[in-house]
Each structure stands twice: as structure tokens, then as C-alpha cells.
Amino acid sequence: MRKSLMAALLTSLAFMPVGSALAQSGGSGSQANAELFYMIQQLQGEVRRLQGRVEEQGHQIERLTEQARDRYIDLDQRILDLSAKVSEADKPATAASAEQGGAQGQPQPVKQKEYRAPTAEEKKAYDTIQTLIREEKKFNEAINALYDFIDRYDEGDLTVNAYYWLGEVYLAEDQLEQAKQAFTIVATRFGDHRKAPDAVYKLGVTLDRLGETAEAKRRMESVVRKYPDSNAASLAKSYLDGKRG
Template structure:
């Protein structure tokens, strides 16, 4: 009887460690499953982040290529413009850029007036520049505008604003080229005086102070009644004062 009693007391103890281990094992399996799930989530997030980084790297490379291509394109326009100017047979009037040459008045030409669609696109670019300050987007838009529409009144404006945006972005060589196009090729346009003045400002920032002063003097001489002439006088007074 005593043996039976002892057996009945020890039997539950014999099974207790196995039950406890089974419960502990179940908890461990659940924890392992949760840990595995978390690792999978982290791996997924890492892959997503790598994808985003790669996408942004590609976008940066693409923008760099576009910027380089745009710069090369503008440089080619300058070379073509220089070639055209060198081929002119008749004596030139006073050069809006250098102020050299005769004092004869620049012949005024009729610029093609924009269509309603062209004006709408131009105004959208103005919003990008003046209000939204999205300069990179504006640069691409200005190039597209110049390429899309044949030479006209707003085309000249687009070249000028290309210079303004490059100047705001401190891309001085590009700004110099854009302002030179307006000042040299479109010396009779209403934006010419502003372009020559801003060309002087750009040259000054590039450290070409003597050339900058020459541009300012050209503004005063060739566009005496313009607002740009007043700004040029102030510029020169500040430099000499």
C-alpha cells in the first residue's frame, strides 16, 4: 500500500518536466517565428531602400548628363553665333557687348509674335522661376521652349531667363553664354540692355572685372534711356567709389 501511495505521488512529478518543456518549446517556437518574420521584414525594407538609392543614383546621373548635354548644346550655339557674326560683310553698328564699332543705330527688326499656346507655356515657365523657384525644372523647360518654337519675341526672352536662372544657380559660365546670345544676336530686342548688364554682373562674379566694366559702359552708351543703364552706372560708381 505504501508503494502504491509513493507511486501515485511521484507520477505527476515524472510528467511535469516534459509538460513544462513542451510549453517552453512552444513559446520558443513562437518567438523564433516572430524573429524570422521581423528579419524578413527588415530584409524587404533593405531591398526597397537599395532600390530607391539606385533609382536616385540613376536620376542624378541622368540629370548630370542632361546638364552636360545642355551645356554642350549652348556652347555649340555660341560657336555657331560667333561664326555667323564673323561672316557679316557690312560694318557693324556699335556692338552691344563690347561697345566698339560705329555709333550708328542698330536696325530694328520685327520679331515673330507668340501664339496663344506659346504664351501660355512661357507664362508657366515664369511661374516656375518667379513663384515656385524650381530652377532645374525651369532650365529644362526653357531649353524645350527654345527648341520647340522658331525664333521669335518670346524665344529671346527664354534665352534671357535661361541666363537669369543659371545666374541664380551660380552656374556662371552657362549664364555668361546665355546672356551673350541675347546681347550679341538680339541687340535690338527689348531684353538686350538687361542682358548686357547681367552679362557684366556675371563677368564680375567670374573675376573678370575689366571685362565686366566694359559691358557696363556699353550698356550706358548703347541703351542710355534704359533701366539697365541706371543699374550699370550704380555698378560702376560702387566699384570706383
């Protein structure tokens, strides 16, 4: 009976001042008044708790939005910084290539280099991220973990992998601009890493999905030219053949 009465009074009494509710109860007796008073107090308390939850969730959404924006800006700034460094480094390299290549000036395939091997702790952290991505499909958690990983560990083999997987997760989430930036970092800054062919190919895929078909084609051609023996080169050839067809 008490539950039925609470349900019936939820809308009409939840925001009603307690004194008004008691006045309307007339002379039904002190026990009934006390019970009604108790029920109203419960309802009003529940409303306050719900309002508090809504406000808290609103703050959480606002915080997450700010974090996402800050990360986007941070990633964009990293690309700008890295692009500037690569441009400076490429100036003498371009001149040397022209001397070696002669009239043709044909670029040579990129040779991979060894990066710093991960520590046991670093490997464990990376494996945890892979579990979030591959098995649990918790992409938002994986993005947070990848940023933490990149910030925590010095540049090494798995750091480059982390940038690459950041691009993969953003691509899976259809956040194409963020994916483009992450793959660009690997393609531009770490072109001699073992993940570079895959990153350049995925950058081409991302650009194609963004409608930047000319740039996508250029990236695919660079995969074939720079990494001819890679699996990514085979995929890039298939892409290019499909566009020609």
C-alpha cells in the same frame, strides 16, 4: 512587444541567414520560430527595398549630371555657332559704318526690331515658366522648361526672352559660366531685341562676379553707348561710376 523585438533585432538579424537565426532560437517552440522567421523575412525584405532605392537614386543623380553637362555643351556650341554667324554678318556692316561715320566712326544706338509674335499656346507655355521662376522659385524645373521652350518654338520674341531668363535663373543659382553663355547669346545674336540692353548689362554683372572686371567694364560701356535711353544704361552708368569711385 513585436515592434520592440523587431527594433532590437534589426542590426543583428537583418543580414543573418534565416537558418542560423532559427538555430539560435533553440527549442522555444514552433510558434516562436515561425514568428521569428516571419520577422526576419520582413527585415531582409526592407533592407532589399532600401538598397534598391539607393541604387535608383544613384542612377537618377548620374542622369541629372549627364543632362547638365550635355546642356552646358549644347549652350556653348550655340554660342560658337551664333558668334560665327554674327562675325560674318558684321563684316559688311562694319565697312558701311566706317563710310557713314567718317573720321569719327562713332557707332549709332541700336534700333529695336519687331520679332515674331507668340501664338496662344506659346504664350501659355511661357507664362507657366514665369510662374515657376517668379512665384514658385522652382529654378531647376524652370531651366528644363526653358530649354524645352527654346527647342520647341521657332525663333521669335519669347524665344529671345527664354534665353534671357535662362541667364537670370543660372545667375540666381550662382552658375555663372552658364549664365554668361545665355546672356551672351542674347547680346550677340539678338542685339536688336528689347531684352538686349538688360542682357548686356546682366552679362556685365556676371563677368564682374567671375572676376573678369575689364570685360565687365567693356560690356557696361557698350550698354551706355548702344542703348542710351534704356533702364539698363542707367544701371550700367551706376556700375561704372562705382568702379571709378
